[in-house]
Amino acid sequence: MTDTPARLLTLLSLLQTPREWPGSELAERLSVSPRTIRRDIDRLRELGYPVEASKGAVGGYRLVAGAALPPLVLDDEEAVAIAVGLRAGAGHAIEGVEEASVRALAKLEQVLPSRLRHRVSTLQNATIPLTRGDGATVAPSTLTALAGAVTGQEKMRFGYRAGDGTETKRLVEPYRLVSTGRRWYLVAYDLGREDWRTFRVDRVTDPFATGARFAPRELPAGGAVEYMTRSMGRAHAQPELALEVDFAAPASFVAARLPAHLPPTPTGPDSCTLRARCTDSVEWVAVRLALVDCDFTILAPDPLIAYVRDLTGRLGASVR
Template identity: 45%
Template sequence: MSETTSRVLQLLGLLQSRRVWSGDDLADRLGVTGRSVRRDVERLRDLGYPVHASKGHGGGYQLGAGAALPPLLLDPEEAVAMAVCLRVAAGGSVAGVGESALRALSKLDQVMPSRLRAQVAAIHDATTTLTSGQSDELVEPDVLMTLARATRDHEHVSAGYVDRSGNTTDRRLEPYQLVTTGRRWYLLCFDRDRDDWRSLRLDRMTDVMARGTTFTPREAPDAASYVRRAITASPYRYVARVRYQASKEAVAQSFSSASAEIDADGPEACIVTAGADDPEGMVPWLALPGVEFEVLEPPEVIAAVRDVAERFLRAAR
């Protein structure tokens, strides 16, 4: 590979790694003059890469989107990460993505060095994905992409939303973060009409539309914690708080992040918060960690644990 070709590829990698580069920064990173940078930019344009240039404060070189998708330049770690993600996406929770992911994976696999293919295969062979088998929870790709772009650009969104009871309401939203549990996708957003934060399931959203106007970001809650709390407690009639005589790490092996919120209570104890509509149905689930525990609240769950325990004692006698 010639020195010029190598430098052009290095320039492409830099442009793909950051939104805007000044000419001086690129020249410094590449060890060349500004004139050489301008020549290499023209070479990239000739190859089909839309490199935009702007002057003034905040200006510089920026890799834009073109009519066609030119080849991406990936380092080994990026190539392995992309291949693994494509394998997961082939059986994932976004409608219509499986076939496209397989096509993209086949193209990537064709040009990937054998040592990297071996790494991808090792990760794939060591991984098993549990699927829910509920096709009605699939998210439309257009919905996902619209919300992802609106989140990035701080753009207002309007959508219809179907709640658990089947009622549909119109929402005016400020999107902040997409969160996935693997099985479902959620959006952390600020609901302008309700003047409060919400976590909404993407598969229940309809007529999602970016409005073209932007908002000034607010101080947002931690997306992962907010969504975890919303899906483990908020939808249920009874919310239990239980102290376990074991570390957070040990107890977390028995519960998924989508079913319980776990907080450390010292080095050798933790508190689990989880919800259910049937207190008695929670009891066997609460016993899963196999360690001493105490139900702190509510009274209905405390009573259910007592009733089930007495029933087991009678069975043992």
């Protein structure tokens, strides 16, 4: 690549991924000599980008947090605002922006000065999001750590809590982060089990990138999303529920209190109906309906009706 400005931009894009790049690998990627790479690194440093070099047989270059932001045409207030917004989008699985939020957040926090990173964390910890649905919140730091390991193809260790509460330690090769709109999942090859696994990210604790890289394996048939869908189906094995519920409230009122995959249909100015199929459990659906806070009538399915009757009896008996 003989165009110096284009080469510098490509080099900067590679360095913005959270991993260490050997000089020989950068030279091969850009079709130049290692000497040219060293000169280009010096140019980036002159422009204010904090590129750190490590020596040795496995040494290389990495973009790190500096004393100030690189020239991104952002002041401190704008950087804090963007980071907080990205954390909200990433941590609460806002449909449509969650994956882009994680990628952008991983790049931004990698070069964010410590004084600004502290301000972001302080503001985040002082606010409480009002979210819809039952999607478990995920620490943005966990997401960015996983995203960095996926991008850098680094083996990762973390603690994991299974659905029955069992705590285990895992060593994995992380391949993809997948958002379903309600939850985040990691598709990875579990080296201890010698097989592919899907992990709920809200159950991951203390993620740590080991620094050891791995050669990518061929993903299961259909790719990460299809494999995750199959594995979730095997894990939950929930029968499909054909919901029929009438509400004595406007559709806009009910829709604001139900998750997006259960949309009501207006039947009048102060009434609506829900006709939908889902694979959620009857327990979860019963609780969600109760939180709508209006009168409603469950017409189907029978398992949901039976569960609500039993739950009503138990709740009534608990408040003598």
